[in-house]
Amino acid sequence: MKDVPIDDIASGTILAASLMSEKGSLILSRGTVLSDSILARLRRIGVEALPVSVNQEKLEQERSDLREAIEKRFQGSERNPYLQELKRIAIGHLNGESSENPTQIV
Amino acid sequence: MMIYFNEQTNEKLEDVLNRLGRLPPLPESIQRINRMIDSEQTTLDAVGHEIAKDYALSAQVLQLINSSFYGFSDRISSIKQAVVLLGLNVIRTLTGTSWVSEMIKDSSKGLHHHSLATARTSYVLSGALSIGEPEEIASLGLLHDLGKAVLAKFLPEDFQQVRNITDHNNICFHQAELEVLGVTHAVVAGRLLQKWNLPERVVQPISHHHDEKLPDAFRKETALLRLADLMVRAEGCGYVGDLSMPDFPGEIAEELHLSLADLHMLADEAYDQMRRIPRYIGDRAL
Ligand SMILES: [Fe+2]
Ligand SMILES: [Fe+2]
Numbered sequence: 152m153k154d155v156p157i158d159d160i161a162s163g164t165i166l167a168a169s170l171m172s173e174k175g176s177l178i179l180s181r182g183t184v185l186s187d188s189i190l191a192r193l194r195r196i197g198v199e200a201l202p203v204s205v206n207q208e209k210l211e212q213e214r215s216d217l218r219e220a221i222e223k224r225f226q227g228s229e230r231n232p233y234l235q236e237l238k239r240i241a242i243g244h245l246n247g248e249s250s251e252n253p254t255q256i257v
Numbered sequence: 258m259m260i261y262f263n264e265q266t267n268e269k270l271e272d273v274l275n276r277l278g279r280l281p282p283l284p285e286s287i288q289r290i291n292r293m294i295d296s297e298q299t300t301l302d303a304v305g306h307e308i309a310k311d312y313a314l315s316a317q318v319l320q321l322i323n324s325s326f327y328g329f330s331d332r333i334s335s336i337k338q339a340v341v342l343l344g345l346n347v348i349r350t351l352t353g354t355s356w357v358s359e360m361i362k363d364s365s366k367g368l369h370h371h372s373l374a375t376a377r378t379s380y381v382l383s384g385a386l387s388i389g390e391p392e393e394i395a396s397l398g399l400l401h402d403l404g405k406a407v408l409a410k411f412l413p414e415d416f417q418q419v420r421n422i423t424d425h426n427n428i429c430f431h432q433a434e435l436e437v438l439g440v441t442h443a444v445v446a447g448r449l450l451q452k453w454n455l456p457e458r459v460v461q462p463i464s465h466h467h468d469e470k471l472p473d474a475f476r477k478e479t480a481l482l483r484l485a486d487l488m489v490r491a492e493g494c495g496y497v498g499d500l501s502m503p504d505f506p507g508e509i510a511e512e513l514h515l516s517l518a519d520l521h522m523l524a525d526e527a528y529d530q531m532r533r534i535p536r537y538i539g540d541r542a543l
Contacts, residue, residue: 158533223501224490224491225491228502231504231505233505233509233517236521237502237505237524240524240525240528241491244492
């Protein structure tokens with residue numbers, strides 16, 4: 152279980168813990184399938200992140216698919232330094248590097 | 258200024274435009290605002306008032322420049338303020354953009370996502386490289402692939418033929434378009450935007466965003482737009498009908514005075530903006 156930013160949650164994801172209001176009343180119970188309309192409503196009342204269960208295996212699969220897509224996109228661009236740089240950057244972003252911890256530029 | 262091509266391109270373009278049939282004209286309300294802006298005696302107040310009278314239009318224009326769209330601060334909260342801060346020329350672009358961009362919203366989820374990401378990236382680059390007004394440069398990004406939305410809707414068979422080629426070969430969409438139609442979506446969009454009275458500083462970079470070389474006019478803007486498109490495609494943000502990267506000629510980096518380190522820094526900043534496009538945006542919930 153992990154608090155994931157609401158904008159990163161796809162519809163169909165399952166809520167991993169019940170959601171209570173400040174006064175203690177139940178808003179959504181654990182196990183609710185988060186639809187687009189539920190997500191939109193939560194966003195409207197100011198919810199920024201939600202506890203959802205992250206499927207590690209699925210995450211790994213997604214990442215390796217994305218990695219493969221990058222290789223395919225940049226096929227044939229080996230001799231262009233700018234495209235190679237964009238490729239390195241995209242792989243870095245995929246691995247969770249962002250502007251907070253920029254990669255060393257050689 | 259006209260968009261210049263050789264005769265053969267012109268002929269093919271006319272052919273495609275004829276087959277597109279009658280596209281809707283720019284709405285009368287926006288034409289009226291354009292006429293006001295063009296007239297010598299107009300005042301900021303009068304234009305602001307005219308836009309504010311059209312509730313839907315003013316809401317759309319505000320949406321274009323405030324955080325619900327680009328994710329930047331709510332610097333501008335009223336039309337009156339927008340007119341004062343951005344000036345009439347930019348306002349003219351934004352009213353046109355607000356109407357034209359509906360076509361992008363109504364096209365595929367992937368193209369909408371790509372366009373929005375390119376708009377945000379263009380905004381970032383405009384500020385960082387001090388080229389143009391960010392709010393207006395963002396329009397370049399938002400509208401640059403308009404031609405694809407139009408072709409998909411009005412020439413679906415040709416569009417499908419192009420897709421068949423890109424699906425099975427490692428070539429870019431615009432190259433396949435040249436094979437099938439003889440012209441690219443860039444050129445088609447340029448002509449339509451010209452017809453809809455968008456200014457040349459928007460029309461020209463969009464028309465030339467797939468040329469081999471940078472054009473003579475609006476070089477910086479064209480280089481910026483191409484860079485934004487490349488950055489978005491590098492991240493795989495959205496889907497535009499093909500899977501391979503277009504060329505990145507050194508000319509682009511030279512025109513923008515970019516080192517590889519600059520490129521890296523800007524790409525990080527652009528990526529931060531791309532990540533903030535909510536997942537639901539592709540569902541036309543904009
Ligand atoms: Fe394009
Ligand atoms: Fe594009």
